[in-house]
Amino acid sequence: MSDYHEAKTLALSAQLAGSPTGSHNKPSLSAWPSHIVPLGQRVELQCDSHINYYAFKLYKEHGNPIPQIQGRPFQKIFALNPVTSAHAGTYRCHGFDSHYSFKILAISDPVEIIISGIHKKPFLLALQPPLVDLGQKVTLECRSEIMFDTFVLTSHKNGTIKDSFKLSAEYHLGGSQANFSIGPVTPDHAGTYKCYGSYNHSPYEWSDSSDPIDIKITGLYKKPFLSALMGPVVMPGENMTLSCVSDLQFDMFHLSREGSPKEQGLPSVKSHNGTFQANFHLGPVVQAGYYRCYGSFRNTSYLWSTPSDPLYLPVTGKRTSYISHTVTEADSTTNTHRNLHMLIGLSVTMILVFLIILLFSFCFAKKSKSQEQASESHLSSVRKQEQRNRAIMNQDSDVRTILNSQDPEREEVQEVTYLKFDQMIFKQKLTTPNSQIPKKFSTDPSVYMEVRKC
Numbered sequence: 216m217s218d219y220h221e222a223k224t225l226a227l228s229a230q231l232a233g234s235p236t237g238s239h240n241k242p243s244l245s246a247w248p249s250h251i252v253p254l255g256q257r258v259e260l261q262c263d264s265h266i267n268y269y270a271f272k273l274y275k276e277h278g279n280p281i282p283q284i285q286g287r288p289f290q291k292i293f294a295l296n297p298v299t300s301a302h303a304g305t306y307r308c309h310g311f312d313s314h315y316s317f318k319i320l321a322i323s324d325p326v327e328i329i330i331s332g333i334h335k336k337p338f339l340l341a342l343q344p345p346l347v348d349l350g351q352k353v354t355l356e357c358r359s360e361i362m363f364d365t366f367v368l369t370s371h372k373n374g375t376i377k378d379s380f381k382l383s384a385e386y387h388l389g390g391s392q393a394n395f396s397i398g399p400v401t402p403d404h405a406g407t408y409k410c411y412g413s414y415n416h417s418p419y420e421w422s423d424s425s426d427p428i429d430i431k432i433t434g435l436y437k438k439p440f441l442s443a444l445m446g447p448v449v450m451p452g453e454n455m456t457l458s459c460v461s462d463l464q465f466d467m468f469h470l471s472r473e474g475s476p477k478e479q480g481l482p483s484v485k486s487h488n489g490t491f492q493a494n495f496h497l498g499p500v501v502q503a504g505y506y507r508c509y510g511s512f513r514n515t516s517y518l519w520s521t522p523s524d525p526l527y528l529p530v531t532g533k534r535t536s537y538i539s540h541t542v543t544e545a546d547s548t549t550n551t552h553r554n555l556h557m558l559i560g561l562s563v564t565m566i567l568v569f570l571i572i573l574l575f576s577f578c579f580a581k582k583s584k585s586q587e588q589a590s591e592s593h594l595s596s597v598r599k600q601e602q603r604n605r606a607i608m609n610q611d612s613d614v615r616t617i618l619n620s621q622d623p624e625r626e627e628v629q630e631v632t633y634l635k636f637d638q639m640i641f642k643q644k645l646t647t648p649n650s651q652i653p654k655k656f657s658t659d660p661s662v663y664m665e666v667r668k669c
Contacts, residue, residue, distance in 0.1 A: 240266055240321045241264075241323060242262050242271065242323045244261070244262050244306065244307060245260075245261050245263075245326065246258055246260055246328060247259045251331055251369070251376065251411075251421070251424075252295075252329065252331065254300070254330055254331065254332035255299075256297060257295070257297060258296075258302075259294050260292070260293045260294075260326070262289075262308035264310060266310075270288055270290070270312075271291065271293075271310060272286050272289070272311065273285075273287055273306060273308055274286060274307050274308075275306050276305045277304045277305040277419075278302075278304020278305065278419055279303075281301060281302070293308075295328070298330055300330050300420050302328060302330060303328060303420050304328060304419055305325045305326070305327050305419075306325065306327075307326075308323045310322070310323075329420075329421055330420055331411060331421045332422070333422060335359070335360075335361060336422055336423035337357050337361075337366065338359065338425055339357050339410045339426060340428075341354075341428050342355070342356055344476070345429055345431060345476065346471065346478075346519070346522075347404075347430060347431070347432055347433065349433065350398075350399045351398060351400060352396060352399060353430060354397070355394070355397065356395075357393050357394075357395065358390060358391070358392035359422070360390045361390070362384075363414065364383070364413065365382070365413050365418070366381070366384055366391075366392075366393040366395075366411070366413075367410065367411045367413065369408065369409050369411070369424075370404075370408055371407040372405075372517075377406060384412070391412070401432075404430060405431060405515075405518055406429075407428070407430075408428050408429075408430060409424040409425050409426075409428075410424070431517050431519050432517065432518055432519065433522060434519075435518050436463060436510060436519075437461070437463055438461075438522060439459050439460060439461035439463075439468065439510050440459070440460045440523055441457060441458070441460075441470075441523040441524065441525075441526045442457070442526070443526065443528075444456040444458050454497070454498055455498070455499075455501045455528070456497065457494070457495045457508070458493070459494075459508035459523065461491055461492070461510050462489075462490050463520075464483070465520070466511065466513040467482055467512075467513070467516070468481055468492070468493035468508055468510055469481075469519065470495045470506060471506070471508075471509070472502060472504045472505070472506050473505040473506075475504075481495060495508075501528055502528075503529050504528065505526070505527050506525065506527075506528060507522040507523050507524075507526070508522070509521075
């Protein structure tokens with residue numbers, strides 16, 4: 216649209232808005248399902264008026280001009296399908312007399328059409344738990360690795376955008392971020408939140424939406440009662456069931472564990488005594504911590520009751536027991552002291568176990584060394600004995616050699632005599648000169664043989 220045409224349209228709009236008739240007959244322009252449209256999706260622009268003889272024409276005032284749209288007549292609904300970045304901008308609809316199409320009767324308020332999905336989505340984090348007590352504050356941080364100029368936080372309720380908030384981006388660690396502070400919270404702050412990033416030079420082109428975060432407001436109704444449907448001790452492998460009970464006719468009950476962003480929800484069931492309850496089956500694997508339950512109504516699913524008194528479930532390797540009490544400052548101090556004593560006891564036990572293991576290792580090493588020394592001593596003794604036996608055998612062999620050389624006939628007899636006494640060692644001694652030795656072997660051993668036992 217030219218500057219002249221735009222100025223003329225705005226002047227006419229102001230003129231009509233200033234007159235009683237123009238303000239009263241002004242049509243209304245809306246976008247369905249939302250004025251934030253994902254790239255490639257469909258959006259319908261609808262112009263309504265209580266005067267039936269209106270005809271409408273659509274004009275785009277800001278953003279890239281689209282000739283096919285400028286001044287195009289339509290009957291109440293004008294569809295943009297599929298949307299591109301060129302469709303981003305500000306739109307108005309003009310009302311005309313059905314008989315005089317040149318006569319403008321009224322101009323609607325502007326509607327911004329935002330095209331999302333142009334850039335990569337940012338990340339949305341809740342710096343406090345998403346269960347917020349009535350009157351408290353919560354901070355939502357929107358961050359991205361892209362250097363955006365602006366971040367936009369949108370609040371959704373029943374599938375429609377309720378509010379939006381803009382903040383200039385801060386650059387940090389090679390990226391950008393913005394922190395949105397919400398609160399003190401009221402029931403109006405409950406709902407689903409998303410964030411987007413954009414640049415100043417293209418304010419109608421946004422990034423893809425972040426993953427949503429649900430903000431639930433607690434403390435609006437009377438608290439229910441949480442208990443365990445088991446005995447005081449639960450053995451490993453047994454199923455744990457927690458029961459949430461209230462005399463208020465809640466539609467839903469919710470169970471949460473401290474430190475966990477997830478919660479379970481179950482529909483309320485009326486019991487035989489007139490109360491309402493829901494039983495949560497945790498199964499054989501139970502995570503230790505404080506558990507609480509809440510009640511809510513179907514038409515206000517983000518508004519919850521005051522939390523029940525906490526139910527503490529400690530989990531050990533041998534058994535699981537439960538303790539139900541209200542957490543106070545004294546309880547907190549007691550738990551801190553108990554945990555400190557347990558930590559000290561565990562540390563002392565680990566030190567004693569380490570010392571015992573070290574002592575056993577030392578004794579085992581000493582015993583092994585003694586056994587090794589004894590084994591070496593025994594082996595040395597065996598070797599010495601073998602050397603002595605070998606020396607004696609060599610000596611005996613030398614004696615036999617001498618005798619055999621002096622009397623060849625003795626060799627066979629001497630050999631038989633030696634083999635016959637394998638446990639005896641014979642030491643032969645000559646008692647007469649070689650010239651006096653008889654030619655025949657004597658049977659008297661006392662003349663030439665001396666026997667010695669081992």
